[in-house]
Amino acid sequence: MTTDVITPASVPSLWRLARLDYDAVRARPVLLYPEGAVFLNETGRAILELCDGQRSVAEIAATLGARYDADVASDVAEYLAELVARELIDVR
Amino acid sequence: MSADLPTTLLAELTHRCPLHCPYCSNPLELVRAERELATDDWLRVLDQARALGVLQLGLSGGEPLVRRDLETIATHARGLGFYTTLVTSGLGLTRSRAEVLRDAGLEHIQISIQDADTVSAERIAGVASVRQKLAAAALVRELGFAFSINVVLHRANIDHVGALIDLAAALGADRLELANTQYYGWGLRNRAALMPTREQVDAAEKVVRSAKEQHRGRLRITYVLPDYHGIYPKPCYGGWGRSYIVVTPDGAALPCHGATGISGIHFDSVRDQSLEWIWRESPAFNAYRGEAWMKSPCRDCARRSVDFAGCRCQAFALTGDAAATDPVCALAPGRPLIDTAVAESEGETVYQYRDYRQADGSSAIRTSVTR
Numbered sequence: 001m002t003t004d005v006i007t008p009a010s011v012p013s014l015w016r017l018a019r020l021d022y023d024a025v026r027a028r029p030v031l032l033y034p035e036g037a038v039f040l041n042e043t044g045r046a047i048l049e050l051c052d053g054q055r056s057v058a059e060i061a062a063t064l065g066a067r068y069d070a071d072v073a074s075d076v077a078e079y080l081a082e083l084v085a086r087e088l089i090d091v092r
Numbered sequence: 093m094s095a096d097l098p099t100t101l102l103a104e105l106t107h108r109c110p111l112h113c114p115y116c117s118n119p120l121e122l123v124r125a126e127r128e129l130a131t132d133d134w135l136r137v138l139d140q141a142r143a144l145g146v147l148q149l150g151l152s153g154g155e156p157l158v159r160r161d162l163e164t165i166a167t168h169a170r171g172l173g174f175y176t177t178l179v180t181s182g183l184g185l186t187r188s189r190a191e192v193l194r195d196a197g198l199e200h201i202q203i204s205i206q207d208a209d210t211v212s213a214e215r216i217a218g219v220a221s222v223r224q225k226l227a228a229a230a231l232v233r234e235l236g237f238a239f240s241i242n243v244v245l246h247r248a249n250i251d252h253v254g255a256l257i258d259l260a261a262a263l264g265a266d267r268l269e270l271a272n273t274q275y276y277g278w279g280l281r282n283r284a285a286l287m288p289t290r291e292q293v294d295a296a297e298k299v300v301r302s303a304k305e306q307h308r309g310r311l312r313i314t315y316v317l318p319d320y321h322g323i324y325p326k327p328c329y330g331g332w333g334r335s336y337i338v339v340t341p342d343g344a345a346l347p348c349h350g351a352t353g354i355s356g357i358h359f360d361s362v363r364d365q366s367l368e369w370i371w372r373e374s375p376a377f378n379a380y381r382g383e384a385w386m387k388s389p390c391r392d393c394a395r396r397s398v399d400f401a402g403c404r405c406q407a408f409a410l411t412g413d414a415a416a417t418d419p420v421c422a423l424a425p426g427r428p429l430i431d432t433a434v435a436e437s438e439g440e441t442v443y444q445y446r447d448y449r450q451a452d453g454s455s456a457i458r459t460s461v462t463r
Contacts, residue, residue, distance in 0.1 A: 015312075017200065017238040017266050019175065025145040026097065032175040034200050034240055034267060037099055037147050087312050 005084050006057055006077045010091045013053035018088050020048055033088060047079055051089060095333060095372050095381070097145030102338045102349065103134065105162070106154040110183045112218030112445035113206065114282040115244045115273045118154065119352050122448055123341040131161040133362065135168050137339055140367035142172040146337070149174040154341065154448075157184035163192045170197030177202055177240075182228030183221060190231050200238040202269070203229055207248070208255035216248060218445040226263070233264040240267040245296065245318075246286035248441060253296045257303045261311050268311055270300060272318035275433075276350035278446040280409060285444075287437040293321045320430050324395065325402025325418035332380035332404055337371065345370045347377055350405030354414045380404050385415050389423045 006012075014020065018033040029045035031038040040048065046067070050060045057080065061073040083089040107122040129137075138149070149169050156162055157180055169176045178193065182203040193201075203225060207213035210222045232239045241260045245253070253270060260268040272293075275283045288296075300315045307313060319326045328348055329336035338346040343361040346352060351359065359376045360369075371377055379385070383396055390401040401407075402418020410419050411426045419426030 019199070021147075021173065021175075023145070023147060025143065030147065032147055034175070034177060034202075034238065035100075035148060037175075087308070090309055 005091065006081045008056065008058035008061075008073070008077075010057045010080075011053060011055065012051045012057060012060075012080050012084075012089045012091050014048065014051055015088050015090060020045070031088065038088070043075075044079065047076055051080075053092075095377070096335065098141075098337050098371060099146060099335045100148040100150070100329075100337070101137075101141045101146045102150040102152055102336070103137070103165075104152050104154065104338060104340050104349075105129075105134070105156045105159045105165070106341050108158045108448055109153055109155040109181065109446075110219060111155070111181050111204075111221060112447055113204075113216060113244070114218075114278060114443035114445055115246055115286055116278040116446040117274060117276040117349055118446065119277045120281060122446075127342040128159075129339075129341065129343050129362070131164055133343065134161075134165050137362050137367060138165070138168055138172055138174070140362075141337070142174065144368050144371055147173075147175060149176045150179050151176060152179040155181050155183065157189065163189070163196055166193055166198045167196040175199060179242075180204070180228075181217075181221065182225040185228040185231060187231060190228075190235055190237075194235050194237065198237070200240065201232045202240040202242050203232065204242050204244070205256065205259065206243070208252045208259050212248060212252075216443075218443070218447075229263045229265075238267075239263075239265050240269060241265045242269045242271065244271050244273055245288070246273045247288045247292065247437060248286075250288045250292045250296045253299050254303070257300075257307070257311075257313065261307060265311060267314070269314045269316065270296075271314075271316035274316075274319070274350075276405060276409065277353075278444070281444055283433055284436040285441045287320070287434060288318065289437045290321060290434070292437075293318050319420045320434050322420065323422040325399050325406075325420040325424075327399040328403035328405075328418075331400035333371070333377040334381070334400075337367070345374075345377075347380075348403065348405050350403065350409065351376075354405060354408045357414070380415070387415055387417065389421075390417050393423070 018031055021030050021032055023030045029040040046064060050063060061076045064072050080089055084091060106128055107118055176198055177200040178198060179202050206216040213222050214220055243256050273279050273286050304313045333347045338349045339362055343363045344359040345362055346359055357376050357379060360374050386401055390396050402420055404414045407416040407418050408414035410429050417424035419429045
């Protein structure tokens with residue numbers, strides 16, 4: 001899977017079976033889904049919180065770019081492409 | 093050897109089950125109902141598991157719906173924040189129980205399917221069950237649960253993977269797990285009747301590969317490889333005592349569901365010890381942690397950190413030595429045992445059905461023959 005599944009106009013959403021949560025034992029955000037868990041850093045959590053099936057990748061990158069005062073477009077696209085390859089993110 | 097934090101607990105609530113599947117990984121010696129843990133024991137185990145770092149909870153069996161306290165256990169699990177999967181045959185999932193489970197916050201239900209056509213499915217299950225399974229599947233879909241279908245693959249159904257994938261899609265499943273049989277417990281006893289041929293395995297893999305792409309984004313298909321037909325062993329739960337805990341119906345805590353058979357190891361019970369002590373301190377969970385216990389060829393092998401010498405339970409079941417290299421490995425001294433078993437994939441299919449009523453081994457085991 002390459003990053004071209006993600007374009008600025010793509011609208012990502014979490015897989016219906018996946019749930020974003022916080023693990024107090026490890027003190028880390030985590031994405032839970034059947035028989036799996038992905039431990040996230042703060043950036044990952046921030047990206048996935050914005051994957052609401054409404055915002056486009058460009059809008060997510062703009063929101064986070066403003067928050068961190070940096071150009072995060074390629075980082076966001078790369079991160080989401082990896083999760084699309086793992087079938088944890090759907091895009092339309 | 094310090095322990096990582098576990099991520100997954102498989103709670104085998106009971107060995108009672110309306111099905112008699114010959115591939116069942118439950119041990120030949122099934123736990124009787126009067127030996128099962130009480131509700132309070134399970135609630136305590138869930139508290140301890142979450143405090144220890146477990147996130148994934150499987151409520152399994154046997155058939156977990158046999159337990160009348162399943163709803164209480166599921167409610168407690170949701171309160172603790174687990175991602176909980178009910179692993180069920182579908183039998184016993186009435187509308188009223190399903191609605192209570194949904195209201196309790198249960199997220200995910202996995203229903204087993206034995207084959208795509210009724211006659212074959214019921215011969216494998218050893219009981220009329222298809223109508224109830226299809227009704228349960230429709231209910232799970234209607235009530236909005238996350239929905240998986242699990243099919244254990246073997247000689248009698250592996251040629252039907254295409255039809256099984258179509259069935260899962262038609263039932264509206266989110267996820268389909270096609271799992272080649274792992275030979276533990278009843279599955280090991282029935283190995284000669286279950287073993288597919290290499291041609292069957294190769295043909296199924298082709299079908300699954302193209303179906304995965306075809307269904308991408310709608311039905312997630314997971315394919316569990318047939319380890320006997322490979323050249324490397326499976327990295328059993330990422331290594332002994334690294335992420336996974338099974339608790340049996342009578343409370344024994346195991347690093348792998350096949351471990352009860354390993355002689356010479358005492359598996360402590362959650363009746364007597366905390367899960368934390370069992371995980372961190374017990375001799376059983378420390379027995380095969382790390383690499384110091386490994387023998388040749390594993391201890392010098394570059395793959396020892398990839399597959400952890402394979403499954404300890406399989407090594408014990410087939411060689412009598414739980415520290416041996418899993419015989420599935422092409423480099424293992426025990427590999428001829430696997431080649432011989434794979435060569436048994438011809439001939440008639442006679443099942444020795446898993447039968448709870450005969451768990452004491454006192455009466456004749458029911459068998460079935462087809463060619």
